[in-house]
Amino acid sequence: MTIITWQSVQAEALRRIRSREWPPGGQIPHEADLAEELGCSRGTVNRALRDLAEAGLLERRRKAGTRVPLNPVRKATLEIPIIRQDVEGRGQSYNYRLLSTREATPPPEICEKLSLKKPDAPMVHVLALHLADDAPFCLEDRWINLQVVPEIAQTDLTEISANEWLVQNAAFSAGSFAFGAMAAPEATAKWLDCPIGAPLFTLDRTTWAAALPITSVRLCYIPGYQMRAEI
């Protein structure tokens, strides 16, 4: 006799969804019925189905029951590694070069990303290059809010990247990402050692501590870079 775990219940539910034994749009049996049929407790079924619902493969509503959605919104889990780990995970050696730091008033588009009405105080602007096997890999263009992390002004960013420093030293509460593409401007092309106008994959990230914006960064990856995710 095999033991029933919530994983095995989940696997069986997945099988029924994929085999269309539970067709799209259709209602599936109640937790209690499934528990009896599969020979386990309702808690176990609940755990299994709850996870599937979180993944978007089922829709659950109190009293209404559980159904297979007609148009599932697939949720992919994307692991956003620190660039060092991304590079080292590819079996390449990681290196980092600080290109410039300065204190300046952020331009309007950065203010907008940080939800600041107007630039009331200078921020730290960091330009840095991440290298894989000593070849350019990713150009980082970052603005850091001095009002939230004033210590950054005294930090030697030649030793540790702003990315890593912030991850290890700034309490954050929320963040948003946006992926896109852009044509390499002249300065970017120079640093990434690619033709001007080359299509670059970009990752914009803004990070918050409660209601205070900490940092906004744009990462420009070398031509050909791909970011992968599993479903």
Add this chain to the structure above:
Amino acid sequence: MTIITWQSVQAEALRRIRSREWPPGGQIPHEADLAEELGCSRGTVNRALRDLAEAGLLERRRKAGTRVPLNPVRKATLEIPIIRQDVEGRGQSYNYRLLSTREATPPPEICEKLSLKKPDAPMVHVLALHLADDAPFCLEDRWINLQVVPEIAQTDLTEISANEWLVQNAAFSAGSFAFGAMAAPEATAKWLDCPIGAPLFTLDRTTWAAALPITSVRLCYIPGYQMRAEI
């Protein structure tokens, strides 16, 4: 007196992580201790911390306990909507145009994506344009494995997009995504009504039913498109 829920326990744990009350690299109290301190059962603490661990904000190991990782791998949940929903979610009207369908032998790079040694059978090749407010939005270049979904050959893809048909009619078991950027080739530029060489955000997706590859698709979005995710 406020009631303790697993959400409130999770919020308190998050607060301690972010406030560095539980510093990076440090061990946090045992479930049993936390349960006593917060006035709830261990099950409730377990549920709260388990979810945080799944999100990458804690590391848990049996006997070793729970610690705050030094270099958290942030996991962003990306919702991959059907393009129709993406467009309609932006408040625009969705439209779809089938540009061409044909049966052909897939080129080597498609075979590779589908993990096929060599093309042993013809597949369906579909080219389609997704429109937002009747303007080009996204060009779809798809190959579909006839051996897995032969019904696609009899389907009228002018009415329903291959994307939607497959979501609703093909049982799938796994998939992988890759995001990137490319320069618009001449044909693509023509359909998307953008300059040749314009930087395009691309999404490659391959879908499987057990060990059988169902489809491989490349979506090319218009210049300026961004895909968003929250953390």
Add this chain to the structure above:
DNA sequence: AGATTTAATATGTATGTACATAATAATCGA
């Protein structure tokens, strides 16, 4: 001392029970 076995321990999970919550269905009154 070094290797192997054994004990201790923190998390992982299953169960039964009880009640909460949300949404639907049924009922009743005007």
Add this chain to the structure above:
DNA sequence: TCGATTATTATGTACATACATATTAAATCT
């Protein structure tokens, strides 16, 4: 018949308990 109220019901969650599992630390043996 319509609208408001009241039951009903499926999922959501909390708890206590028990045991499983993985891992570490201690103990034991050679």
